[in-house]
Amino acid sequence: MTSTTSTATAARPKDGVRDSAVARSRSKRGGNFWATYLFLTVMAVIWLIPLLWAVYTSLRPKADTDKYGYFSIAGHFDLGNYLQAWTQGGFLNYFGNSVLITIPTVILTLLFASMMAFAVSRFSWRFNVTLLIMFTAGNLLPPQVLATPLFEMFKLVQLPYWLSDSGTMLNQLFSVVAANTAFQIGFCTFVLSNYMKAIPIELSEAARVDGAGVWTQYWGIIMPLTRPALAALGTLEVIFIYNDYFWPLILIQSGNRLPITTAINNLQGEFLSNYNLLAAGAVITVIPTLVIYLALQRQFIAGLTLGANKG
C-alpha cells in the first residue's frame, strides 16, 4: 500500500499533500484495525482457555498426568475418564432429575405468564399496572431474601404419602418446579406483555365481533402471534432452569434427587484430588447447554435482548 501511494505522489506532485494525508489516515486506520483484531483474538483465546483446559484434562488418563504432570503434552488420550465419571457419578439419574424439573417449569411458566401478560396488555382494569410492577419486582429479588420462609412453609405443609414420600413439600421435585415457576413468571410476564402490546388491537376487536370469547382470543389469536417471543423465552428459560443451583440446594435433601447443576457439589467431593474425573464431569454437564446454545443461539440471544428491539 505504501509503495502505490508513493508512486502516485511521484506522478502527481501537486496532489502530494492531500495524498499523503489520505495515506496517513489510511495507515492509521490500518493500525487501529489490526490492534482491534489482535485485542479480540487475545481475549478470545483467554476466554477459551478455561474450557479447553477442562476438555484437555478430561481426555488424559490419570496415570499419564500423574507421571508427566497436568501441564504437559506427553501420554495418550482416551475417553476413560468420561466412562468412569458417568458410571461413578450417577449422571443419568441427575440428568433425569434436571429434565423432570426443567420441562414442567418452562411449560408452566410460559403458560401462566402468557395468560397474565394477555390480561395485562389487552385489557385495562384497575390494578393491571400495579400487578405487573409487583410481578417484575418479585423476579428481581435475590432468592435468598425469601428462601427461609419458603423452606419453612414447605416443611409445614402436610401432604398425603401417595403424593409425597416425605409427607411435606420438602425433598420433592415438584416443589423445585413450584419455586422456579413462581420466580420466573414475573420476568416472562413482563417480556410477553411488552410483546403482546405491539400486536394491533384491531385483531382482537375483529375476533370479538365474530363472537370469539376471551379464551379464544387468547389461545386462538394472540398466542400464535406471540410464538417468536415464546420460542425465544422458552429457550432462555430452559437454560435458566437447567442452570438453577439454589432452589434444589435448599429444597432437596436426598442427594439422588438433585438435578445435575446442584449435584456438581457432590461430584467435587467424590472426585476429590482426581482432576481428570472432575474435568470429565464438568464437560459432561456443559454438553447439554452447549448443544442448546449452538443449535438455538439466535433464540437464546433474542430471549435475552427481547424488548430492546421490540420483538
Added chain:
Amino acid sequence: MSAPLVALGDTEAGSGVRPPARRRRLRQLTTRDRVVLGVMIAIPTLIQAVFVWIPTLASIGLSFAKWDGLALSSIQGNGITNYRFVFAESPQFWPAVLHNVAWLAFLAVIGTPLGLLLAVLLDQKIRGTRIYQTIFFMPVMLSLALIGIIWELVYSQDNGLLNYLLGTSGTSRAVDWFGNSSVNLWAALVAATWRHAGYIMILYLAGLKGVDPSLREAASLDGAGARQTFFRVVFPAMAPTNVIIVVITVIESLRAFDIVYVINHGTNGLELLSVLVVQYLVGETQVIGIGSAFAVVLLVISLVPIVLYLSRTFSTKER
C-alpha cells in the same frame, strides 16, 4: 439459575404503544368472559403471592422474632434483638458487606466496561464477528456453579493451570487461588467476570444496533472523532440500555451466591450476605430470626436498584 433474570426493559415499546383508552374496558365483556379473564389473572397472581410476596413479608416478620423452625406456635417476638446481633455482634456481617461491595466494584470497574468494549469492537464491520461473539458469549450459558468447578481446574494449588503458567507450580510460592483468603475473592471475581462480560456484551450489542445511524453520521460530519462520537453521541443515546446494565450489575453483585458456595460454602474470605442467610437456614441449629434479619438487610439493599429500575420503566410507560 441465579443469573440475573432481567431482560432489557422496554421503555420504548412500553411508552404507550397502545394508549390505555384503546384497550378494552372490562365493562364491555360478558359475564362468562369476565370469569375466564378473572381466572387467567387469579392463577398467576396467586402463585406469585404464595411463593414470592408472602414469603418476603414473612422474612420481615420473622426477623423480629425468635423461632427454632419447629412449630408455628413457638414463634416469639423479640424486638430488634436479631438486628442488634447482626450489626453489632455477628463476626461475618461486616466482612460480607465489604465483599458484596467489592463484588459490585469489580464488576462495575472491570466486568461491565469490558463487556461494553467488546460490544463496541464487535459492532464494527469485522470479519468473523460472529465467531468472536460466540466465544465471548459461551460462558453465559454455563451455571455459576459449573464455572466454579471449571476455574477450580485453573486455580488449583498443585495442579492448576495458572500456577503452571506462572512457573510457581510445585514450589512453595504456589498460590491456592480459591483457598487463600487474601486472594480468593478476586479469583472468584475473575471467574464471575468471565461470564458477566459476555452477558453485558450481548446486551450492549443489541443496544448499539438500536442507535439511529444518522446520529453517528451527523457527528462525523461535524468532525467528531471515533472516540468523541462514541462518548458524546452514541453512549448517551443508549440511555435505556445503560440503566438496565447498571441495574443488572448491581443486582448481580447482590445475588452472587452459587460460585462462592461451590468453592467453599462461602467461608474463609468468601462471605457474602446471601451466604449468611443460607448458613442460618441449613446449619445444624436453625436460628430463623437471625437468618431472616440478614435476609431483610439484603432485601432493603436490593430494593434500591429494583425501585430505580421499575420507576424508570413504568413511569415512561404511563406517560
